[in-house]
Amino acid sequence: KASKKMYFNNPMWPGEAHSLKVEKILYKLKSEFQEVLVFESLAYGKVLVLDGIVQLTEKDECAYQEMIAHLTLCSIPYPKNVLVVGGGDGGVLREIARHSSVEVIDICEIDKMVIDVSKKFFPELSVGFEDPRVRLHIGDAVEFLQNVTEGKYDAIIVDSSDPVGPAQELVEKPFFETIAKALRPGGVLCNMAESMWLHTHLIEDMISICHETFKGSVHYAWASVPTYPSGVIGFLLCSTEGPPVDFLNPINPIEKVEGALMHKRELRFYNSEIHRAAFALPEFLKREVSAL
Numbered sequence: 001k002a003s004k005k006m007y008f009n010n011p012m013w014p015g016e017a018h019s020l021k022v023e024k025i026l027y028k029l030k031s032e033f034q035e036v037l038v039f040e041s042l043a044y045g046k047v048l049v050l051d052g053i054v055q056l057t058e059k060d061e062c063a064y065q066e067m068i069a070h071l072t073l074c075s076i077p078y079p080k081n082v083l084v085v086g087g088g089d090g091g092v093l094r095e096i097a098r099h100s101s102v103e104v105i106d107i108c109e110i111d112k113m114v115i116d117v118s119k120k121f122f123p124e125l126s127v128g129f130e131d132p133r134v135r136l137h138i139g140d141a142v143e144f145l146q147n148v149t150e151g152k153y154d155a156i157i158v159d160s161s162d163p164v165g166p167a168q169e170l171v172e173k174p175f176f177e178t179i180a181k182a183l184r185p186g187g188v189l190c191n192m193a194e195s196m197w198l199h200t201h202l203i204e205d206m207i208s209i210c211h212e213t214f215k216g217s218v219h220y221a222w223a224s225v226p227t228y229p230s231g232v233i234g235f236l237l238c239s240t241e242g243p244p245v246d247f248l249n250p251i252n253p254i255e256k257v258e259g260a261l262m263h264k265r266e267l268r269f270y271n272s273e274i275h276r277a278a279f280a281l282p283e284f285l286k287r288e289v290s291a292l
C-alpha cells in the first residue's frame with residue numbers, strides 16, 4: 001500500500017506512473033545522496049533508477065544520450081573543451097568521444113555510487129569513462145562551476161536528474177549564470193529540460209532564465225524516450241554572446257565527423273535529419289511558452 005501511494009505521488013508527475021515488469025532486482029542501496037536501484041526488466045533490459053525515478057534503460061538510452069550530446073556538439077565547429085554535469089553512468093561521455101576534435105571531457109558527478117554501479121551493470125555506458133580525454137570530478141556541480149576559469153568550455157552538457165533531489169539547484173538562475181561564465185563567447189549549453197506534456201511551467205521558467213542569462217540564442221528541442229514520463233524528453237539549447245550559433249542547422253554534421261558513426265558502436269538514434277526535426281514544436285507548446 002505504501003508503495004502504491006508513493007507511486008502516484010511523485011511531485012514531478014502527480015497522478016500518473018509508468019510501469020515496467022521486474023524480472024530481477026540486481027542492486028539496491030542508499031548512497032549519501034539517493035537510493036540507487038538496478039533491475040532487469042522484461043522489455044527494456046537493465047534499468048537504472050534513482051530515488052524511484054527511471055534514469056535510463058539499456059533499450060532506449062541511445063535516444064537520450066545521443067541527442068543531448070550531438071545536438072550540442074554538432075552545433076559548433078571543432079568543439080575542444082567539453083563539460084558534463086551529472087551523467088555518472090558514462091553514456092554521454094561515450095557519445096562525446098565520437099567527436100575527434102574534442103580534447104578534454106570534464107565530468108562532474110555528485111554521486112560516486114552511480115559511477116560504480118554503472119561500471120558493474122552497464123558496461124555499454126561506462127565504457128565512456130575509458131576514453132583518455134575524460135577527467136572525472138566527484139562533487140556538486142554547483143560548487144564545481146563556481147571555481148571554473150572564465151570562458152574555459154566550448155560546450156557544457158547538463159545531464160542531470162530531475163530537480164527534486166540533489167539536482168534542485170541545477171534549474172535555478174545562479175547556476176545558469178555560472179554556466180554562462182564558464183563558456184567561451186559563442187559557446188553552447190544543453191540542459192535536460194523535462195517533458196513538454198508535464199512541465200510547461202518549469203520549461204517556461206528555465207527558458208526565461210536562459211533568455212536573461214545567455215545573450216546568444218535559446219531553443220527547445222525534444223525526442224522520444226519511451227521510459228521517461230510521458231515518453232518524451234526535452235533539451236534546452238543556449239549559446240553565449242559571440243559568434244552566432246544556428247542550432248537548427250548543424251554546422252558540424254555528425255555524418256562528416258571523422259570516425260563518429262562507428263566509434264565504440266554505431267549510432268542508433270541521432271542523425272542530422274533528427275537534429276533538425278527535434279526543434280519542430282507543437283502548437284500548444286508555442287502558445288503556452290511565450291518565449292518560444
Ligand code: AAT
Pocket residue numbers: 053054055056064065085086087088089091092108109110111114139140141142159160161162165166167168170192228229
Ligand atoms: N544519463 C542519463 C541519466 C541521468 S543521470 C543524472 C545524474 O546527475 C545522476 O547520476 C545524479 O547523481 C547526478 N546529479 C544530480 N545532482 C547533481 C549535482 N548537483 N551535481 C552533479 N551531479 C548531479 C539523467 C536522467 C534524466 C531523467 C529525466 N527524467
